[in-house]
Amino acid sequence: MQRRHPLLLLLIFSVFLSFQTSNGHNITRLLAKHPSLSTFNHYLTLTHLAQEINRRTTITVLALDNAAMSSLLNKNPSIYTMKNVLSLHVLLDYFGAKKLHQITNGTALAATMFQATGVAPGVSGFVNITDFKGGKVGFGAEDNGGDLDSFFVKSVEELPYNISVIQISKALPSAIAEAPTPGPSELNITGIMSAHGCKVFAGTLLANPEAMGTYEDNLNGGLTVFCPLDDAFKAFLPKYKNLTASGKESFLEFFGVPVYQSLSMLKSNNGLMNTLATDGASKFDFTVQNDGEQVTLKTKINTVKITGTLLDEQPVAIYTIDKVLMPRELFKAAPTPAPAPAPEEAADAPKASKSKSKSKSKSAPTPESDAPADSPDDDPADQTADDNAASSFKGGRFVAVGLSFLLVFLLL
Incomplete structure (x- = not known):
């Protein structure tokens, strides 16, 4: 009986984990532990980028210290332009310190949150990452003529394959991201x-x-x-x-x-x-x-x-x-077509009348009277298919949980 307790605890813990939906990171809290990055942290919150970062998984934040942020703010960008610039510093892939030195062929092109907004034309929303000889790693906006003039400083925080926060030496210059942005x-x-x-x-x-x-x-x-x-x-x-x-x-x-x-x-x-x-x-x-x-x-x-x-x-x-x-x-909604009548049974079928009574179906629902037009014929079928898929997913989840509790009972 005592041997069963570890298995029981493990099973209960597994069921508990199946209901967890949190991404497991909060960029504001991670950066709050580093006073030298306080201005960068403040503007992530002010531009609402922090919320987007927290909703995503597999992400890398290229953090700027207070001195680098001061140089950026000296250009007096609007809050909307600042959001574009900072979103260029959020990579939609995971790059920990170790991975930066193991890039295939020494260079990689990473999509950014700026590219994901749909505002960045062409390749202007991508960042080039290159591992130079001697351990130096350079970063540059793809629309900056290939210049890699910002470099890896240190790893700030890493939650492997979820979020990596690394400090770079200066802001990534980009004419597109820095362009005046209308409110x-x-x-x-x-x-x-x-x-x-x-x-x-x-x-x-x-x-x-x-x-x-x-x-x-x-x-x-x-x-x-x-x-x-x-x-x-x-x-x-x-x-x-x-x-x-x-x-x-x-x-x-x-x-x-x-x-x-x-x-x-x-x-x-x-x-x-x-x-x-x-x-x-x-x-x-x-x-x-x-x-x-x-x-x-x-x-x-x-x-x-x-x-x-x-x-x-x-x-x-x-x-x-x-x-x-x-x-x-x-x-x-388009009226639901009535089912085809059941074929007539042979004369010697002993239960023909009973089968016929079972084949009766409810009439189609009456459409709303204030609606002036019909919907396309295929759309209700689309809706039914989606509903069935959702029901199958929910049903499968409940079956899995039910089986888990059945195993708990058997172990007791």
Whole structure:
């Protein structure tokens, strides 16, 4: 019996770990132990980059000491430009001190958080890392003409393969990252959408002053936009034109969320999400759901997928979606087709009447009366498939936990 206790404790601990979801690091707390990095830590918090760093795994922060930060601040950058510059110092890969000296072929090109925002054109969001002879490691922004004039100083904190904080000698110069950045209220969101495959949606939004005004009012406080790509929205325009004036306004506002949501936040915050059109009884909400790296948005009418990121600069994010998401408040679901009648039984079948009575099914649900248009035929099937997948995942988890407790019982 005594031999069973270690196994029992190990099993209980394993079950406990299966419910842990924390990334296990907090960049603000890690840097707080190093006073020489206090200014860098302060600006990570001020620009909200600290929150993004904490949500990610497999990441490297190139920290700057107070003297290096002072040189950077002497250029009087806006807080938005400062965010771009510092995001260039966050690598989306793990580079501990040991790995820096074991780079294949002596050089590597690392993507950064600046590149992930979608703001950095070409290769300007990448950092070159080169291991020189004699143990010196150089860093340089890829858009800086290949100059590697910042060098590895020391390892500050390492949680292997989760987060590495290393100090470098100076800020990475980058003309793109250091360029003056407009504040949120100065952003031309329709221009950004038009230039990246959402021209039809952007033009429709501009043609509706009431909806456009709602978007502009939310720029400073936080805004996330999901814009349908041109082919999808162009095909949908006839249905849009059939809506009333108030319906058109609500429909366009339905594609905006009055808070900033990065892609990592969308992946971790599954569930119902209100929109700019949400108003009391008029819910105009949708469900966010992810399957691995794929994020979907669902209503009772259809399901769409996020296909790209046009902008991810807090407090504004803009994503493209593959289809037009349809709110149930304005559209009705396609009626569910009735099942085919059961084939007639042979004359000598003794239980024909009983089988026939069992084959009866419920009639299709009545669609909402205030909906002026139908949804595409394939969308309810998409929604059903997603629901089944979610149910399977949850069911599998509960089975695993149930088996764990069964093993506990058997060990007692």
